[in-house]
Amino acid sequence: MKDSALRLLAGAACLLVASCGGGGSGDGGNGGGSTPPESAPPEEEQTPASSSYPEMDEVAAEAYAAGAEFNGIDPSCSGSTNPGCTGTSNYALQNIHHAHTAKLADGTRLRGKGTLIAVVDDGFRTTHQELAGKTIHIYRGNIPSFAVMDHGTAVAGVAAGNADGDEMMGVAPEADLHLTSWEVANNNGTFLEHLTGATRDAAARGAVVQNNSWGFESETAADETLAAFEASGADSFAEYAADGSSDLEADYQSLFDAYSDFQETGVIVFANSNDETLGDASTLAALPRFVPELEGAWLTVSNARFTIDESDGSILDADLLSAPCGSAAEFCLTSDGTAYVPWPSAASDPDGDPDAAYTVATGTSLAAPQVSGQIALISQAFPNLSPEEVTTRLLVTAQRNWAGFQNSISGSTPFAGGVTRSYSDLYGHGVPDMKAALEAVGGVSIATGNNVFSGRRTSLDGGIATGGPVVGNAVAKAMGKRDIMVVDALGTDFYLSGKALGANGADGGLSSGQADAGQLARNIDQVAASFAFLETTGSISVPALESAAVPKLFFSQTHANLGGDTAFSRLFPLGDGRFLQLAGHMEQTESAGNTAFSLSRLTARENFATELSFSFGHSANRFFGYTASGPFLPAEDTGNVAVGFSVSKALSSAWSVGAYAEFGSGFVGDDPSALVDYGAFAYASGGLSARRRGVATGHDTLDLYAGVRPKTVAGKADFSLPVGRDLDGTIQYEEIGVDLAKSDLPLRLGFVYRNRTERDFDVLFGLNTDFMAGSDPDPVLSVSLGLKKKF
Structure with a gap:
């Protein structure tokens, strides 16, 4: 008989940080029920917006990194009973301050504006000050009530908590939220159906990422599940997980299909198991290994405590506090999941305000929404990228230069543009680096032809002539009034002033335009x-x-x-x-x-x-x-x-x-x-x-x-x-x-x-x-x- 971890209806789903059960009842949402998403705009109105080189300011970033609210997520550790608490600046570690102070061509700050983050969790207090005033879409499906719980509030706050000058902020503080609670659905036996509906609703509303910081009371290592799956003779993982139930097989397949469809427009982020003794990533976090169609835009996130070189902020060492990336290493990142987060029940005093209550917690549940928030930032900076490309940018640009990573390298992944990066059995591709993710990878080129991936590319590194003998600089002058798209090695689009590019050919484009x-x-x-x-x-x-x-x-x-x-x-x-x-x-x-x-x-x-x-x-x-x-x-x-x-x-x-x-x-x-x-x-x-x-x-x-x-x-x-x-x-x-x-x-x-x-x-x-x-x-x-x- 298969492990109960695979049979979602056999046991209650459990959080990766908080203990199971608890929490109050009631709505807690911004409006009742799930309303149908607005009709998609006509096709001609769906042209992707132009991005530009995100303009980063080193001085502004350093000043921002010293701000109290930016550092509010980092616990002081004084009096904390949480053994994972270290006080490491987890936002600065991932260079999020460089993203928050970056500007796009229209002057917009890079803080998630215009993006939607979906969060699947056990309930939310949407009136908490970190979520209050946000545009929040709530999906209830067939569930009459919406649970109010600590864990979901914390996860949503880490992903998109308000930058209001108080306590802490989320990674993408200006992003909107799509929230759904599995807690009630799990109790009445409609868990899979509810997850499927929530995933499709989030996709229909344009979510760029779905965060999943939940797991099971009893988890199985992915390598063990894979061996059992291969030995079972089942034609699909849905059939294997259903254990002979045709109805359950259909429900599983519907959820997998919903995940696959979601990846057409968004990335799915899953928290790894917090069980350090598991020996491999959890089966659920490594789901693409069993359902290959999910490999494109899926990220697994582990949790670690980091030792930092105070002189330059580089990573010296990492102490893994969760299951290793293992079987999920090719699509896994590791973040610092020790955080000071919104936690309504922390206001135990009768006069305490649950909408202004916080606590210190640790786990992959709080590491994952940091990555989800970063996906929102990248999606704002580069709205023309597919979810798979957004995923690739985070993996390719991750930090991986500390000894523990290098000593645990277990393979390498080839990406677009001939970029190949090694990954670690423990830490996956490493720690996200938002500064690097916003910069061009491998220089920039002008792409021609039909597609940035199959067409010819001409690198700007060697200089590009925009005018020449006889024809002169008429083309350079016409281009000077416009922006031109250039792409990096990954095919990500950046935009340069045609005037700047045309300057290379202002004299005719060649050494002298004629004989010397x-x-x-x-x-x-x-x-x-x-x-x-x-x-x-x-x-x-x-x-x-x-x-x-x-x-x-x-x-x-x-x-x-x-x-x-x-x-x-x-x-x-x-x-x-x-x-x-x-x-x-x-x-x-x-x-x-x-x-x-x-x-x-x-x-x-x-x-x-x-x-x-x-x-x-x-x-x-x-x-x-x-x-x-x-x-x-x-x-x-x-x-x-x-x-x-x-x-x-x-x-x-x-x-x-x-x-x-x-x-x-x-x-x-x-x-x-x-x-x-x-x-x-x-x-x-x-x-x-x-x-x-x-x-x-x-x-x-x-x-x-x-x-x-x-x-x-x-x-x-x-x-x-x-x-x-x-x-x-x-x-x-x-x-x-x-x-x-x-x-x-x-x-x-x-x-x-x-x-x-x-x-x-x-x-x-x-x-x-x-x-x-x-x-x-x-x-x-x-x-x-x-x-x-x-x-």
């Missing part, structure tokens, strides 16, 4: 070599001719990255002061390719020269020749075609000046993982240059330049901005049309100095500055110094 000073110097060297044989051409002015060919190196998109071992520039005379110049380069690596060609027609007449050029560029897995990171610059395929015109005049044998203008069309290939679809667009660029020969040695040149880098003048981009996620992780996007012509003006100025020494050494020195006009300039400065020997 060193690249420009090398480009000039390539082109200048084409004119070397023209040094004695009679009436043709070499300075003017070369001045017509050089400006495009500063302002042409095709020639911006005309460098590397494969770059070339050749000049072909056509006769009568006419020349053809062919320039280009081809670069190919295993992962990327870049090609650019230009064909130019130059015409020279004495001190005056012109150039008409046609150019083409193409990049594979690069953004117009440059490596780009992130989903804003899809780099699978980019290209451009352009026509350019330059004019120059030699003012003297030493000075020549030039001007250049380019008009072109660019395209960015469609990348399904990108957030921006640029399509095709038109762009233009241009600037002025001046060349000085014989600056110092007679064999040197100085090129000065200033102008506008390639800028889109016509074109639209479709921008899909991640702005939120659903409970299942589906990413929500805001579709934005961006006018690329509204990007800021990308300006460039600088100089390149070249000198050929008597020993045929070439000295190169360049200084280049790129910046955006119309926004915070934040100029990008590059300097180049080179030396080479000609043989």
